[in-house]
Amino acid sequence: MQSLPFPFPVVQWKDGQVVLIDQTLLPGKLEYRRCADIETLCLAIRELAVRGAPAIGVAAAYGLALSWNLNRGAGRPLTDILSAFQDDRVSLAATRPTAVNLFWALDRLGRLAENLVAAADLDADGIGVALLAEAHAVLEQDIAMSRALGLAGQELLPDSATVLTHCNAGGLATGGYGTALGVIFAAREAGKSISVYADETRPLLQGARLTAWELADQGIDVTVICDSAAATVLAQGRIDAVITGADRIVANGDAANKIGTYPLAVLAHRHGVPFYVAAPVSTFDPDTASGKGIVIEERDPQEVQEFHGSRSTPAGVKAFNPAFDVTPGELITAIITDRGVFKPPYTSSLRALGPDMELK
Amino acid sequence: MQSLPFPFPVVQWKDGQVVLIDQTLLPGKLEYRRCADIETLCLAIRELAVRGAPAIGVAAAYGLALSWNLNRGAGRPLTDILSAFQDDRVSLAATRPTAVNLFWALDRLGRLAENLVAAADLDADGIGVALLAEAHAVLEQDIAMSRALGLAGQELLPDSATVLTHCNAGGLATGGYGTALGVIFAAREAGKSISVYADETRPLLQGARLTAWELADQGIDVTVICDSAAATVLAQGRIDAVITGADRIVANGDAANKIGTYPLAVLAHRHGVPFYVAAPVSTFDPDTASGKGIVIEERDPQEVQEFHGSRSTPAGVKAFNPAFDVTPGELITAIITDRGVFKPPYTSSLRALGPDMELK
Numbered sequence: 001m002q003s004l005p006f007p008f009p010v011v012q013w014k015d016g017q018v019v020l021i022d023q024t025l026l027p028g029k030l031e032y033r034r035c036a037d038i039e040t041l042c043l044a045i046r047e048l049a050v051r052g053a054p055a056i057g058v059a060a061a062y063g064l065a066l067s068w069n070l071n072r073g074a075g076r077p078l079t080d081i082l083s084a085f086q087d088d089r090v091s092l093a094a095t096r097p098t099a100v101n102l103f104w105a106l107d108r109l110g111r112l113a114e115n116l117v118a119a120a121d122l123d124a125d126g127i128g129v130a131l132l133a134e135a136h137a138v139l140e141q142d143i144a145m146s147r148a149l150g151l152a153g154q155e156l157l158p159d160s161a162t163v164l165t166h167c168n169a170g171g172l173a174t175g176g177y178g179t180a181l182g183v184i185f186a187a188r189e190a191g192k193s194i195s196v197y198a199d200e201t202r203p204l205l206q207g208a209r210l211t212a213w214e215l216a217d218q219g220i221d222v223t224v225i226c227d228s229a230a231a232t233v234l235a236q237g238r239i240d241a242v243i244t245g246a247d248r249i250v251a252n253g254d255a256a257n258k259i260g261t262y263p264l265a266v267l268a269h270r271h272g273v274p275f276y277v278a279a280p281v282s283t284f285d286p287d288t289a290s291g292k293g294i295v296i297e298e299r300d301p302q303e304v305q306e307f308h309g310s311r312s313t314p315a316g317v318k319a320f321n322p323a324f325d326v327t328p329g330e331l332i333t334a335i336i337t338d339r340g341v342f343k344p345p346y347t348s349s350l351r352a353l354g355p356d357m358e359l360k
Numbered sequence: 361m362q363s364l365p366f367p368f369p370v371v372q373w374k375d376g377q378v379v380l381i382d383q384t385l386l387p388g389k390l391e392y393r394r395c396a397d398i399e400t401l402c403l404a405i406r407e408l409a410v411r412g413a414p415a416i417g418v419a420a421a422y423g424l425a426l427s428w429n430l431n432r433g434a435g436r437p438l439t440d441i442l443s444a445f446q447d448d449r450v451s452l453a454a455t456r457p458t459a460v461n462l463f464w465a466l467d468r469l470g471r472l473a474e475n476l477v478a479a480a481d482l483d484a485d486g487i488g489v490a491l492l493a494e495a496h497a498v499l500e501q502d503i504a505m506s507r508a509l510g511l512a513g514q515e516l517l518p519d520s521a522t523v524l525t526h527c528n529a530g531g532l533a534t535g536g537y538g539t540a541l542g543v544i545f546a547a548r549e550a551g552k553s554i555s556v557y558a559d560e561t562r563p564l565l566q567g568a569r570l571t572a573w574e575l576a577d578q579g580i581d582v583t584v585i586c587d588s589a590a591a592t593v594l595a596q597g598r599i600d601a602v603i604t605g606a607d608r609i610v611a612n613g614d615a616a617n618k619i620g621t622y623p624l625a626v627l628a629h630r631h632g633v634p635f636y637v638a639a640p641v642s643t644f645d646p647d648t649a650s651g652k653g654i655v656i657e658e659r660d661p662q663e664v665q666e667f668h669g670s671r672s673t674p675a676g677v678k679a680f681n682p683a684f685d686v687t688p689g690e691l692i693t694a695i696i697t698d699r700g701v702f703k704p705p706y707t708s709s710l711r712a713l714g715p716d717m718e719l720k
Contacts, residue, residue, distance in 0.1 A: 026674075027675075027677075028671075028674075197680070199588075200664065200672065200673070201588075202560070202562060202586040202587065203586050205672045208665075208672040208673045209672055209673070212673055212677045213677075216674055216676065216677050223678045223680050224664055224665065224677060224678070224679040224680075225664065225681075226563050226587070226619065226620070226664055226681070227562065227586070227587050227588040228559075228561075228587040228588070228619055228620025229619050229620070229680065229681070229682055229685075231620075231622050231623035231626065231685060232619065232622065232656070232682050232685045233680070235622070235685070235686075259586065259588050259589050259592065260586070260587075260588025260589070260591075262591050262592065262595070263588060263591035263626075263627055266591065266623075266626060266627060266630055267623055267626060270626055296592070304560065304568075304584055304585065305568075307670065307672075308666075308667060308668075308670040308671075308672050309670060310667060310668040310669070311388075312568040312667070312668070313387065313560070313568045313569070313572055313584050314386075314569075314572055314573045314576055315387075316576065317387075317572045317573075317576050317583075317584060318582070319583060319584040319585065320557070320583050320584075320585050320593070321585075321586070321589070322592050325589075325592045325595070
């Protein structure tokens, strides 16, 4: 039974506030956090009430529209408003120091505000309207990206396909449509019936908590498995395609994504199941030749030592917590993007993207 | 800092009681359950205070020694004692309906009691002494099995080796020495320094809870990882050997073991790391030709949907919980047993075990 419209209202502008689905409460409760000031919004980003790089970018864009709105007072000079606005921009930038889309969105609205103040064509209200329109555009472009990616990718799925996915590359991580899950939603929009196995995705369980929730909420058949059971569902012939997202794709198609993606690619290859990576071209990093150039980030061992807040590992025992792994391009059947589907060898095929490969 | 002697006192006979390390409290607390009657012992087995097929066998053997001891009254006829003893045997058999070693131990002591009563050479006290001696023998034979297996297997490990293991095939699962971990303990006894990466082993986290605890307790360097990070530690060249246990090994070397074992074998193979299975010959099932003949048991989906009572998956979302998977013999570098190390092709090499292959 679908409870949310589609695309999801992950981040909305409502009554002059930034309103977010509170992902810290999922899957237990669907509640919204209303951010009427920048402090509340910064806390929401820091606490992962909104997460996923594209979704954070959208939240930050609305955050700067909110900031201008709050700072413009009757007769207050534009330069004063801009100064307070820039302080808020700094606060928002400090919430998640490695989130590329966050900085990109803050720069986009920040530069617009600077240019509009410099041009002096609009008053404070007019600039507020322009900034809000720009934030709406950030959201709409994100959804358009997901739609384009989903349309391109859904062609790869037969009707009645069963898809295995990992982590959450869904509507909740983006403006409400998703990349890996966007392909599934687009297949549904094309009239196909798709079933999904979702890896629970230790340590933070985004698969069990978020992917399972958003698919079930959208009425898509979903079954959660432990990450280590993926090999069995592949060996048993239950899976027609594996689709994951990616955090970064380098020149030869090697893709960094949530820890546990690489073993899925190895196992899919062994069992003759196509392994697809779904990510916008903004994820491409053509300046890095291969996955060897990707430094694997390690996160707090406590994430491994605990399960959902309950400690599983003896006190004093170490844990190693690599946040992502690198899947060699040779194991990726195709890369699904908002600019079409690319196949190996990626070093040549991705060149078709031309100058856009320089975007990131 | 080692806190327990080695082998561990997993199951002991003490002051006329069966005393067990309460594994439900590990790794938080090291406490013992004293079972002064059969009901308490049955509850301990059912609640997994003692788990692991060999350890359950030892507990059941001591349980029948306890039963005889409690039932023999001054002047009570042997047939009356035997009748009450048989009732307790039925109760113990009902605790874990699929545990092969449980039935094996109950039959061994049950038949002994029947024979001694029929022979009428001993009085009730004498039969009690004989049953207790038999239970001690069950424990000692289990430790001897582990020692023999460990000795054979440790030859495969160089000094300063780093081993990756899965689940708990350790002292806690046996009479106190272990199979996969027995190889590591034997390597230490041979003067080698071994480090271990332990997969946490979802859904029940035996790796994080039990393997990490017993290795740390024995002063062996151990690092816990999420199951899906095993591929990364293998790809990074951190691992010299993977060693797991097995629940059942069929004629061609295909091995059933805890879910998540098979993907480790595939990944070890890809990265040129030897993959060893350590299991006593009693685990062999020569009557089944290949892993295709092994039915994969499914356990309660709730184990996947939660941990330690904390729910991760949305209410109403399905989970699939296969308890084990099957590793093809062709991916197993060697099978380490109490009767030596066997190498592929197993269909011929395991034949060297001769009539013992019929034991199970």
